[in-house]
Amino acid sequence: MPFAQGIHYSFHQPKEVDPSRPPLILSHGAGGSFLSWHPYLQRLQGETVYTLDLPGHGESQGVGRQSIHDYADNVLTFLRENKIQKPVMVGHSMGGAITLTLALDHPEEISALALFGDGAKLRVSPLILEKAKDPAAFAEAVRLVNESSFNPDAPNDLLRLSAEAMLKLHPQTFLGDFLACDSFDVIERLTAIQLPTLITCGTLDVMTPPKFSKFLAEKIPHARLHLLEKTGHMLMLEQPEAVAKIMKLFLDEVPPLS
DSSP states (O other): OOEETTEEEEEEOOSSOOTTSOOEEEEOOTTOOGGGSOHHHHTOTTOOEEEEEOTTSTTOOSOOOSSHHHHHHHHHHHHHHTTOOSOEEEEETHHHHHHHHHHHHOGGGOSEEEEESOOSBOOOOHHHHHHHTOGGGHHHHHHHHHHHHSOTTSOHHHHHHHHHHHHTSOHHHHHHHHHHHHTOBOGGGGGGOOSOEEEEEETTOSSSOHHHHHHHHHHSTTEEEEEETTOOSOHHHHSHHHHHHHHHHHHTTSOOOO
């Protein structure tokens, strides 16, 4: 898989590319990687898709950041250096915070945004932060996050694979992600977003409960909201077919590239 500017990413392009359809950029959440996105979304039918490992995650180089703005700057550099024109920015949780930041600071470079399990403010449980700050408690912090990320009926194999992926992170990167989330706050700026916006959340999400998504939908002028029943924070892995269907319907209405 390719690298660009130290960022590892997977790339999917359909056999017949429609140049009028903007490409997708998928950004994962705190402690995640490109594996946070089900293959149905990484290879969304008929779409060009870049699925990123943010710095310090998955197979990307270096260490993670400690602010959403720094991550957003990395993603913006990735777009510019690869000459990716006006993509649809797609983000889960922390990746959604990155997406919101880019939409607010560089709206002219984006066609639309899709937010999964996101919020305008992402305060982190004090217990998770306490455990994450102690390298000796890293495994316990991962367990807390993982158990809070899936609905109670999620398959055990899904939880196991998620935990194994997070445990491969450097503890400092894991901590940096949650510090970045904890300091994120764009509540007062949401009404400035004028881009088409898709907001999707699981009804059983305890990391970013549905009220967070409902608030986004109320404040962002051109937003539409979808709630997935019996689904937790990792909705892209729990309900990949439903999420892919919602994405396709949204993308079909995004204005074409000129």
